[in-house]
Amino acid sequence: MAFPHWRVGVGNDLHRLAPGRKLILGGVHVPFDQGPVGHSDGDVLAHAICDALLGAARLGDIGRHFPNTAPKWKNASSLLFLRHVRELLRDGSYQIVNLDATVGLERPKLAPYIEAMEKKVANALGLKRDQVSVKAKSGEGLDAVGRGEAIRADAVALIQSQP
Ligand SMILES: [Zn+2]
Structure with a gap:
């Protein structure tokens, strides 16, 4: 293709909430x-972003790369x-162009933590801060989610193939 080759991917994740986790x-x-509750740390934001990126590159999904039966990923940091x-x-x-994500959670308010999340995600992916957007709802x-029984995240990723 003569023009930049853009690809978009979408991901979401949902985990049940339980006391003491x-x-x-x-x-x-x-x-x-x-x-x-989850096999890994249950980080819905990281999981949704992984799925969006894998989807954009047509590399399958998070379950294929990080099976929850593998001891290697038990309690692993996402x-x-x-x-x-x-x-x-x-x-x-592939290069990541940008990511946008929304976390769905009834309580607590996430506003004070959003910036730190954007920073950590950007760091893990080797991105600049302005390439990562995290929102809460x-x-x-x-x-x-509204009953406080679950936490969910949705993410969209745009990637481009390197020339
Ligand atoms: Zn998950």
């Missing part, structure tokens, strides 16, 4: 009395997933 989002610990996806993209000669008291 650590709440980690984009590698940032958010103090709260509940956290996601920043490792992001770093691994970064390598997969590099192997495919409550569930308005509806669905599993």
Whole structure:
């Protein structure tokens, strides 16, 4: 293709919340009395971004690369997933243009942590801060997120192939 080869990908993730679990989002610990249940650290933001990037590069999904049956990934920091996806993209000669993500969570308020999340995600992927956008949204008291039973994240990624 003569013009830049852009590709877009979408990802989402949902985890059940349970008492006594650590709440980690984009590698940032958010103090709260509940956290996601999951094989890894249950970082929905990192997981949704991984899926968006893998999808954009047509490399499958997070379950294929990080099976939850593999002891290697048990309680693993999901920043490792992001770093691994970064390598997969590099192997495919792809560059990330930008990422946008929304975290759905009823409580606590995430505003004080957003900047730190953007920084950690950008670092793990070797990006500049302005290439990563993280937003937060409550569930308005509806669905599993709104009832405070679950945490969810949605992400979109744009990548381009290197010349
Ligand atoms: Zn997940």
